[in-house]
Amino acid sequence: MASRELVIGFDADDTLWHNETIFENVHLRYRDMLARYHDAATVDRTLFATEMRNLEPYGYGVKGFMLSAIETAIELSDGKISADEIRRLLELGRAMLAHPVELLDGVAETVATLATTHRLLVITKGDLRDQERKLAKSGLADHFRHVEILSEKNESSYATILRRHAIAPEDFLMVGNSLKSDIAPVLALGGCAVHVPYPLTWAHEHVDTLPPADGRFFELASVREVPPLLSQLAR
Numbered sequence: 001m002a003s004r005e006l007v008i009g010f011d012a013d014d015t016l017w018h019n020e021t022i023f024e025n026v027h028l029r030y031r032d033m034l035a036r037y038h039d040a041a042t043v044d045r046t047l048f049a050t051e052m053r054n055l056e057p058y059g060y061g062v063k064g065f066m067l068s069a070i071e072t073a074i075e076l077s078d079g080k081i082s083a084d085e086i087r088r089l090l091e092l093g094r095a096m097l098a099h100p101v102e103l104l105d106g107v108a109e110t111v112a113t114l115a116t117t118h119r120l121l122v123i124t125k126g127d128l129r130d131q132e133r134k135l136a137k138s139g140l141a142d143h144f145r146h147v148e149i150l151s152e153k154n155e156s157s158y159a160t161i162l163r164r165h166a167i168a169p170e171d172f173l174m175v176g177n178s179l180k181s182d183i184a185p186v187l188a189l190g191g192c193a194v195h196v197p198y199p200l201t202w203a204h205e206h207v208d209t210l211p212p213a214d215g216r217f218f219e220l221a222s223v224r225e226v227p228p229l230l231s232q233l234a235r
Contacts, residue, residue, distance in 0.1 A: 006192070006230065007167045008114060010144075011176030012124035012131060014198040015223070016111070017138055018102045023065065024200055026092050030069060033085060037077045047072045048203060059151050061127030066093035097130055101137040106224035108139065113227055115143035123161060123174070125150045125181065153181040155188050162189070175226060180207040183217065192216040192233075196223050 013019035030047070031040045038046075050068040058064030070089055073081045114120060122144045124131055131149045135141050146165060150157050162169060169190035176182020177198040186193045188211040195218070210217065218229055 005118065005171070006173045006233070007119045007121065007165075007171055008226075009121045009123045009161075009172065009174040009186075010111070011174070011178065011182045012122055012134065013126065014177045014200075015104070015175060015182070015196060016107050016122075016140060017104060017134060020198060020200040020202060022096055022099050023202070026096060029092065030073075030089075033088070034073060034076055037080075043072075043076065046076055050075075052204065059127065060125050061130055062093055062096045063127055063130075066090065066096075069093075097133075101134050103138060103140075104223065106222055110223050110226055111140050111143050114230075118230075120144045121161075121165070122147045123150070123153070123158070124148070125153050153178075153185060155185045158185045158189055158191075162191075173230075175223065177201070178205040179210065180205045184210050187211045187213050187217055190216075193218070194226060194229065195219045196221070196226075 010016060027044070027047075031043050034043050047069060050072045051065065054064060054068045054071070058067055066089065070086055073085070073089065111120065120143055122135060126149065128149050135147060141147075148161050158174075161167075162172060169186075172186065172189075172191040173194065174182055174186040174191060175194045175196060177196055178201070179195060183193040183195050184207055193213075193216065197219070220226065220229065
């Protein structure tokens with residue numbers, strides 16, 4: 001690995017900027033809205049099941065979440081949820097889509113530094129328009145050679161990206177917060193992966209085991225630790 005120049009991929013949500021905290025804040029208000037119908041655990045469990053059922057038609061992101069939230073509210077209230085309450089839900093969704101982009105600590109400096117020495121890509125999933133908006137408002141866009149916004153992040157999608165950009169798996173390193181979406185698929189393909197955990201993780205992104213890594217998997221406390229890690233790998 002020391003003789004090769006690694007291409008570095010970055011996840012976006014909860015790796016470059018805060019995202020799950022925005023969803024969690026809306027979840028709290030959603031539970032309060034439905035509290036007269038069901039307890040918080042039932043609301044959370046039913047909403048998650050609805051989201052999983054709707055991933056195929058709606059995909060990831062705020063819009064799919066809000067459609068699932070409205071569907072769940074109708075179900076849990078036996079149709080008693082009011083038009084005014086649904087209007088409030090839609091307002092919450094619009095506020096999420098307009099939320100300022102808040103970079104994680106150290107991201108701006110680290111990405112700017114790495115862009116001077118490495119080829120950088122953004123590889124994220126979610127709603128195309130919303131992800132494009134966040135990247136444009138982040139101030140980071142000029143540091144990335146390529147941007148890939150996917151409907152799903154798995155071995156197949158990563159393999160397609162690597163072929164498209166003529167990157168050998170062994171020359172690729174992915175940085176992300178999700179073991180399921182950012183780490184496991186890349187390790188399975190033979191690439192390197194850096195896990196930078198975020199304080200909150202959506203249940204859908206949990207994974208129990210990782211593919212054999214053979215020294216290709218690293219867990220760091222902050223994105224600030226990526227440049228020192230690359231220096232070690234280059235020795």
